[in-house]
Amino acid sequence: FSQLQHNNYVSCCRICVITLAEAHPLLQNGKTITSINYQISANCSRLQNKVSGKSKRGAQFLTELAPLCRISSSDGEEYTIYSCIRGRLIEVNENILSNPVLLQEKPSTEGYIAVVLPKFEESKSVTQGLLTQEEYEEVLSKR
Amino acid sequence: MSSLTEKDSPVVQLLMNTGTCPRCILRFCCVGSQVIYRRPYKDLMKDLKEFLKNNEEKEVTICFDEVDPPCKRIRLEHTEEGRDDLNHNGALQQIPSANDDDTAMKNSIVKICNVCLGILQEFCEADFVKKVCQKVKSADYQFTSFVFSVSLPPQLSVRERAAWLLVKQEMGKLGLSLAKDDIVQLKEAYKWIIHPQFLFEVSVVFAHPETEEECRFLATACPDCFKPAKNKQSVFTRMAVIKALEKIKEEDFLKHFPCPPSSPKNLCVALEIQCNNGAIFVAGRYNKYSRNLPQTPWIIDGERKLESSVEELISEHLMAAFKADSFNFSSSGREDVDVRTLGNGRPFAIELVNPRRIHFTAEEMKGLQQTINNSSDKIQVRDLQLVTREAIGRMKEGEEEKTKTYSALVWTDEAIQKEDIAFLDDIKELKLDQKTPLRVLHRRPLAVRCRIIHTMKCEYIDEHHFRLHLKTQAGTY
Numbered sequence: 113f114s115q116l117q118h119n120n121y122v123s124c125c126r127i128c129v130i131t132l133a134e135a136h137p138l139l140q141n142g143k144t145i146t147s148i149n150y151q152i153s154a155n156c157s158r159l160q161n162k163v164s165g166k167s168k169r170g171a172q173f174l175t176e177l178a179p180l181c182r183i184s185s186s187d188g189e190e191y192t193i194y195s196c197i198r199g200r201l202i203e204v205n206e207n208i209l210s211n212p213v214l215l216q217e218k219p220s221t222e223g224y225i226a227v228v229l230p231k232f233e234e235s236k237s238v239t240q241g242l243l244t245q246e247e248y249e250e251v252l253s254k255r
Numbered sequence: 256m257s258s259l260t261e262k263d264s265p266v267v268q269l270l271m272n273t274g275t276c277p278r279c280i281l282r283f284c285c286v287g288s289q290v291i292y293r294r295p296y297k298d299l300m301k302d303l304k305e306f307l308k309n310n311e312e313k314e315v316t317i318c319f320d321e322v323d324p325p326c327k328r329i330r331l332e333h334t335e336e337g338r339d340d341l342n343h344n345g346a347l348q349q350i351p352s353a354n355d356d357d358t359a360m361k362n363s364i365v366k367i368c369n370v371c372l373g374i375l376q377e378f379c380e381a382d383f384v385k386k387v388c389q390k391v392k393s394a395d396y397q398f399t400s401f402v403f404s405v406s407l408p409p410q411l412s413v414r415e416r417a418a419w420l421l422v423k424q425e426m427g428k429l430g431l432s433l434a435k436d437d438i439v440q441l442k443e444a445y446k447w448i449i450h451p452q453f454l455f456e457v458s459v460v461f462a463h464p465e466t467e468e469e470c471r472f473l474a475t476a477c478p479d480c481f482k483p484a485k486n487k488q489s490v491f492t493r494m495a496v497i498k499a500l501e502k503i504k505e506e507d508f509l510k511h512f513p514c515p516p517s518s519p520k521n522l523c524v525a526l527e528i529q530c531n532n533g534a535i536f537v538a539g540r541y542n543k544y545s546r547n548l549p550q551t552p553w554i555i556d557g558e559r560k561l562e563s564s565v566e567e568l569i570s571e572h573l574m575a576a577f578k579a580d581s582f583n584f585s586s587s588g589r590e591d592v593d594v595r596t597l598g599n600g601r602p603f604a605i606e607l608v609n610p611r612r613i614h615f616t617a618e619e620m621k622g623l624q625q626t627i628n629n630s631s632d633k634i635q636v637r638d639l640q641l642v643t644r645e646a647i648g649r650m651k652e653g654e655e656e657k658t659k660t661y662s663a664l665v666w667t668d669e670a671i672q673k674e675d676i677a678f679l680d681d682i683k684e685l686k687l688d689q690k691t692p693l694r695v696l697h698r699r700p701l702a703v704r705c706r707i708i709h710t711m712k713c714e715y716i717d718e719h720h721f722r723l724h725l726k727t728q729a730g731t732y
Contacts, residue, residue, distance in 0.1 A: 165700050202701055213260045250714060 125237045128197055130226045131178065132219045135252055137191065139219055142187040145212040150204055152179045158204045158226070168229055171200035178224050180204065183215075198237050199230035259284055264310040267303060273515035275418065276368035278375035278448075281295040282439040283422050289447040296365070296376060331601060360621050366518060370418045371409065371441055372463050373522035379448045387459065387528050394530045395578075397612045403450060405442055408523070409496035411471040413538050414516040415441065416508060421515045433515050465519055471497040472511035535607045537573055538642040538650070539624070540600030541565060541586075546593045549585065553592070561592065570605055570633050572627050578611035587650050588659065588729065598660070600637055604647050611615035615641060640708040658709060661725045670718040678725065679713045689732050706731040 132139055145182070146152045150158040158180060163171045174180075174195040181204065195201075204226045208215045214221040230238045243251065259267065263284045270280045270594050277299035278292055288290075291299075367373045377383065419435060426433050433607045470491040474481050477499040508514075543565060552567060553560045566584040576580060586603035590596050597675075613622070617640075624639040685708040707728045714722040 127693050129693065163701050166698060168701065191732065202696065227696070 126230060127202075128151070128199065128228045128230065128238070129192070129224050130195065130197075130228060131224045132193070132215065133248070134220075137189070137253070138183060138185065139216060141217070145183055145215065146186050147184045148181045148209055148212055148215070149184075150180075150209075152182065159199065159206070161201050162201065163200070163202055168200050170203060171202060174199055174201050174228060193225055195226070195228060197228060197230060198234055199228040199238070202227040202229050225239075259286065260578055261310050262431065264307060265429065265637045266422050266425055269421065270515075271303065271307070273364055273421070274369040274518035275370060276365075276376050278379070278444060279368055279370045279418070279441070282375075283418065283433075283570065285433075285437045285439065287597070289438065290638055292375075292444050292448050296380070297402075309615070318411055327444055335651060344447055367520070369518045370411075370414050372408075372519055372698045374407070374411075374441065374461060376449075377522055378461070378525065379445070384449060386525075389527045390626060391530050395611055396530060397614060398531055398532060402649060403446055405458040406458065407442065407493070408463045408467070409491050409493045410463065411441065412493070412496050412500055413469055413512060414466075416701075417514040417516045419514050420509065433672055441676070446506065451606065453542065453578055458527070458529045458531065459525055460529075461523045461672070462526045463519070463523045464519070465521050470496050472723045473503065476507050476579050477502045501559070532609050532611070532613060534644075535577060535579070535610045535613055536642045536647060537577075537607065537639065537645060537723065538602065538604040538646055539636050539639040540602050541569065541597075542600045542635045542637075543594075543596040543633065544588065544635070546595060548587050548633050549592045550586070563633075568631050569603070569636060572623060572630065573605055573607060574610065579607035580609040582607050585647065585651070597662075600635075602650050604642065604650055606647070642664070655729055659727050659729055659731070661727065663723045663725070665721050665723050667719050667721075671715075671721070672718070673715040676713045676715065676721055679711045681710070682711055684709060685698060685711075687731070693730050704730070704732075 137143065138145065152158065158172070161170075161172045163169065175198050176193045176194065176196055180193045180195055180201075183193065185191070205224050208223055208225070215225075217223065259281075266284060270283060275283075277296065280303060281299070310686055324722060329486065365376060419433070419438065423433050438675065473496060474490070480502065481495050482500040534722045538661055547561060548565060549561055550565045552564045570582045570584060574578075583606040584603065585606075586601055588601065590601070620639050620641065624636055625633075627639070687706050689704050689706055691701050691704075708731070709726045709728070711726075712724045714724070716722060
């Protein structure tokens with residue numbers, strides 16, 4: 113179920129951008145975001161991610177179930193956004209901290225959540241694990 | 256000093272006795288006249304023997320004339336040589352076969368020199384030189400000047416040192432000194448002899464497997480001179496051996512290495528005879544008219560994603576004309592696959608590695624340019640010319656320092672009027688903080704780069720289109 117909440121855009125050069133999927137509750141009418149928190153545990157904040165060099169050394173390594181952030185809405189719900197893919201965290205979108213509406217208005221562009229770079233060896237398997245737009249819509253229609 | 260005098264006699268005798276060839280003997284006597292070394296081996300041998308004989312009988316100064324004096328042909332007498340086969344450390348010497356007594360020059364077996372291992376003997380002979388020349392001719396090069404480079408096995412430095420110590424000792428007995436720098440270097444003498452017979456760059460690599468182990472003792476004596484070998488096969492490189500020889504004390508050297516050096520059984524082997532021409536640089540400007548052409552070949556996982564490339568379209572014809580081994584393409588900046596290059600064109604340069612042909616007239620270059628331009632409508636080339644290596648540096652400077660001009664067709668969602676975009680013309684020196692674009696993020700560091708857009712000019716087309724001309728700092732994404 114968590115796979116369907118996120119969207120992965122993979123460019124031909126392996127870079128992945130994590131965004132909210134169309135059907136995500138936060139993108140449905142009536143939801144107001146009250147806070148976005150990149151501090152996922154006592155020791156780990158996605159905001160402290162620092163990468164250097166071409167090979168992005170120092171990046172936090174993400175597995176499929178690694179949380180990226182937690183988003184709270186005005187109706188008391190809290191949603192955790194997971195990475196869904198393995199790879200190095202390049203950056204999280206700090207703009208949505210100051211402007212949460214961006215996440216809802218432009219979820220696939222300026223309102224992205226994170227940029228992740230899978231390992232070179234794993235990039236093919238990562239891409240294969242994703243759903244195409246059609247496959248996604250099919251899954252939705254079956255719900 | 257270009258002549259031997261009587262005081263050289265003991266040294267000449269000593270070196271001859273211990274198995275050193277005539278040319279090496281001349282080197283250790285500091286004979287600096289190149290012509291003498293070029294004289295035939297047998298003549299030199301004969302003259303040295305005569306010199307020794309004369310000095311035994313009376314005190315006479317023998318001069319070696321530049322012109323060959325008429326000489327009596329004397330056969331190398333084996334019995335005489337046999338008597339001279341004194342060896343100070345009991346190692347085996349090569350004894351010439353007694354059967355050859357009757358035949359003349361052609362069959363006389365020459366003892367291989369214990370210092371040069373045959374390099375100033377066999378490898379100066381016309382036969383070897385012919386072999387090298389043949390190699391050069393068959394490689395079919397065109398050239399004007401040349402470099403002759405010789406690579407000698409490192410143990411020669413060790414043997415040279417041993418011989419020097421021996422000579423120094425002998426001269427010391429006469430109250431004379433001999434500085435290492437006064438001795439004629441082996442490589443130099445070799446080049447004196449070979450040079451006049453050559454044209455162009457020829458490199459010859461010699462090896463002597465029989466004596467390869469001779470350097471070992473240096474490793475224990477001077478361990479810090481020898482670093483563990485990574486890719487190289489031998490730790491005993493020429494440089495390391497020379498360094499160690501400079502460090503080692505005379506007494507230590509004499510403890511470990513026979514002085515005089517032993518006579519080898521075998522000649523050196525000429526491992527490699529290589530021909531190489533210096534790289535040639537061709538520069539010009541290119542225009543790209545295709546929106547489907549990468550600058551360099553686009554290959555992922557061995558699969559070519561797009562046909563051809565700017566680099567290949569240009570270099571294909573240059574490689575054929577110059578007959579080079581390979582090329583290196585560089586340009587002042589790049590453009591994307593789907594971007595055209597208009598105007599005067601982007602400066603580029605191609606380094607052609609090891610070209611066989613190097614002389615091209617301006618006419619021929621024009622012809623080459625035409626050939627390239629006729630072969631493709633995707634690119635066009637202009638100002639094609641031969642340049643120096645420095646020119647590449649100047650062109651690369653452009654990448655950082657020059658400005659770039661772009662033209663972009665812009666579509667707007669909202670309807671616009673001329674006045675709406677007029678403000679763009681007034682913006683000067685606009686500062687941008689650019690994060691690395693996603694499309695290159697996998698191969699560039701994530702960073703923020705400050706770039707400036709110097710000027711902009713817009714051209715209104717219609718309610719949803721206008722053309723924007725920009726002049727930006729180099730390196731702007």
